[in-house]
Amino acid sequence: MVESQPKRRSTSAFPKNPVGVVGPPLTRSAAQSDAALRRENAALMNRIVQRDEAALEALYDRYSGAVYAIARQILAQTADAEEVVDDTFWEVWRKADRYDPTRGSVASYLLLLARSRAIDRSRQVRAQRPPNGSTELLDDRTEPEHREKYGKPDADLLLTERRAMVQRLLAELTAEQRQAIELNFLKGLSHQQVAEALDVPLGTIKTRIRQGLIQLFDRIRTNDEEREYEL
């Protein structure tokens, strides 16, 4: 059942005014930038297969911020999150030859790997705090001093554009859909845990997540005449 709620402004902890969220659809130049980013990442991966440590370092400089962010969403301890960053890029170094470009871009491979490592880590250390119903993703991490210390803008403009696009897409979801996706995918909670945290039936959570993802999926894979971007 589709939830026909009017779109309203997000109440989650996603940045209220992320770059590029409120505005016209991405232009072709943004799509071109996205393609350039893919090419660069693919080239880096090839070099890593050739045991080029400089390429790994470049990939680290580009995505360590995102990897660390997702790890900190899932793990309570910063030390564990740091371990996830280390392990993620170490696995990229060791198993770069196993990366299959047909299964997704380097960025998605890397971030999904980071999420997987973070979930594995959380299960090991059992240090994740039970969800308290807060819809704020960065509850204790939005403290000014922490953000000032670790929060830095992307040094990579191509990544900034990709980030802006993602934020815009999420902002177009309903608040419930976005919240459910955040808790499930970005916080690493299972569907059951999300349902318990929000005190909502499991089926409802699954529906929210499914419909939100489908909307994102279709938005990305749109075949509109003016194609905005494509995977």
Next chain:
Amino acid sequence: MSCDGRKEQILLYLTDGLDRSERDALESHLQTGCPRCAAQHSAARELLGWLPLALPPEHPPQRVKDRLMSRVGNDLAAATAAEHRADGTVALGGSGDAHSRRADSTPTGSLRLRGGRQRAAWQRLLISHVLPPLAAAALAIVVTYGLMITSIHDSQDRLADLEDRIADLQDNLESSSKEMDKLKSYHAVTDELLTTLHSSALRDIPLQRINDQESYWARLLWDLENDRGFLFANDMDTLQADAMYSLWFTPEGSTDPIQAAEFTFDQFGRARFEMNVPDRPGRFTHARVQYAFGGERERSTERERDTAGEHEPDPNNVDEISFGAMGAR
């Protein structure tokens, strides 16, 4: 279920939203290689891979990067060391890194590295760890050698300068010695003059140039008590310091002059000499200083002789440089 309906199922699958049976069924289908579902699976993974970008970036501490790159460096070094083993089969100690402590860390065991990757790793190690120090050492040697050569040249130049300065100082010392000698001579003559001036029998005889150049004069001081004479002349432009002059007296009642002395002038126009007048005249009518021989006059005379041949100029031509005094005291 048709592939059309699997899109949602794939999305839920990727977010752990399927139960066990649903998950198994989907995995089985994906394993059949269904291209459409495979494409949907890839697209869904890509979408989910983007979602973390919605989070504001948080950059980890520098130590995380340092630790990672250190592990990578150790891994490269371990791979290079393994390549040098004779059989080409290597036993890699897992990650080659002491920091690894995870149960699911990279498994240990024996690996057979392919030759191409071995060479590539060895080449990279050579480039990254061997060549830079060698290049730096070579550069240091070249620079040092260049500096040494430059220093040697500078030292040689400075040595040459010092030698020139020493030569100049020696010349100055020699000149100073000559000046000192002159001063000594001057003072010696001055001392003698003072003694003569204190004589009780001193005669002061002014002399004039024969050719009546009033600007040129000489003065004769005759110490009769000690038979010593001093002659002062101001015409050193004409008088020659290295020429011999003579002093003549013509006694009263005689027409033959008597040579009283021979002397030279110093650079100050002074001459001192012993008076040699055996028969001291009571009175004399003339006193004359005239050129005798030597000096540039003689040299020029010789040159003229050489050029003129038989003609010999009169060395007694004293008109230009002689002094004379009329009358006696």
